[in-house]
Amino acid sequence: MKIVAAAVVTIAALSAASPAFAQSAPPTREQRDLRYQIGMMEGVLEKAVEHGAAVVREHLQRVMPADMLLSQPPRVRGVRLEGYGVVFDIDVPTLQSTSIWSLQTLDQNNLGLESAMNEVRAHVNASGDTNLKQALQRIELAVPLPTLVNTQGAPAAPPRQTTGSALAANDTPQADSAPDPIVANPGEAYHTQIQDALMEAMLDHSRGLGINPDERLTVIAGGVDIQPLAGLDSDGYMAVISIKGSDLADFLANRISHDEARQRIQVKLF
Numbered sequence: 001m002k003i004v005a006a007a008v009v010t011i012a013a014l015s016a017a018s019p020a021f022a023q024s025a026p027p028t029r030e031q032r033d034l035r036y037q038i039g040m041m042e043g044v045l046e047k048a049v050e051h052g053a054a055v056v057r058e059h060l061q062r063v064m065p066a067d068m069l070l071s072q073p074p075r076v077r078g079v080r081l082e083g084y085g086v087v088f089d090i091d092v093p094t095l096q097s098t099s100i101w102s103l104q105t106l107d108q109n110n111l112g113l114e115s116a117m118n119e120v121r122a123h124v125n126a127s128g129d130t131n132l133k134q135a136l137q138r139i140e141l142a143v144p145l146p147t148l149v150n151t152q153g154a155p156a157a158p159p160r161q162t163t164g165s166a167l168a169a170n171d172t173p174q175a176d177s178a179p180d181p182i183v184a185n186p187g188e189a190y191h192t193q194i195q196d197a198l199m200e201a202m203l204d205h206s207r208g209l210g211i212n213p214d215e216r217l218t219v220i221a222g223g224v225d226i227q228p229l230a231g232l233d234s235d236g237y238m239a240v241i242s243i244k245g246s247d248l249a250d251f252l253a254n255r256i257s258h259d260e261a262r263q264r265i266q267v268k269l270f
Contacts, residue, residue: 034080034209034210037208037209037210038078038079038080038086038209039078040205040208041078041086041088041201041205041206041208041209042076042077042078042088043076044201044205045074045076045088045090045198045201045219046073046074046075046076046090047201048194048197048198048200048201049074049076049090049092049093049194049197049198049221050070050074051197052190052193052194052195052196052197052198053070053093053095053190053193053194055193055197056095056182056186056189056190056193057095059182059189060182060186070093070094070095070096071093071094071095071096072091072093073093074090074091074092074093075090075091076088076089076090076091077089083215084215084216085211085212085215085216085217085218085245086209086211086215086217086218087218087219087220088218088219088220089220089222090198090219090220090221090222091222091223092191092194092221092222092223092237093223094223095190120136121136124136191237191239194221195221195239195241195267198219198221198241199241199262199265199267202217202219202241202243202248202265203243203248203251203258203261203262203265206248207252211245211248211249212245213244213245213246213249214245214246215244215245216242216243216244216245217242217243217245217248218240218241218242219239219240219241219242220238220239220240220241221237221238221239221241222237222238222239223237223238237269238269238270239267239268239269239270240266240267240268240270241265241266241267242265242266243261243264243265243266244264247261247264247265248261
């Protein structure tokens, strides 16, 4: 971890270096080529973060119609460290939703949105009135967000699904259906999808970096939003994803399979 921490400090120092220092020694062709390859990889990793966010966003929008946008573009900075390898530092933005934010704000103000819905459900179920049940089902389908966010921040059951053009009284969730992992914990799913996309990018697009067998390729992904709007917060999240140069060389030379290479990637969460 000392090397990883030093890498972050080095990247920050290089970003803040003065133009006079940067121009003191003209880069060699080898250095220019490496900077080009690192720049290319920076773009690939940015796209990987955006892809991971898109997977979660598209999945959630199927059960929660709402606009979800990244709070800011992901930012990637890479540097080669002599004796270690290549390190990339990634700012992972929050996936924001104004609808989630509105509901969370209501609950934080003790307006009891979820508890009120529970009371309505209990009253309707106790009444035994089929028309009231159908009316409540229409409301839940039209406004499905309360079924995803409650006052404790834990996900509830997904909204009922219709079986035809009109709602039937027996349109209830299947008791034996497996819980949707993305809906059950969207924050964890968001980070998992991004980690998965980053690992794929490390394996498939790192050939030009020239990682030696005794070096490592490391990606440090962390949240950056201090006061996120709402939804899937990345603040405080950090993942260190690393693979040995020898394992990477074995994969690129087809000596090990893709699955074997994935298993050799080390992921540490902080």
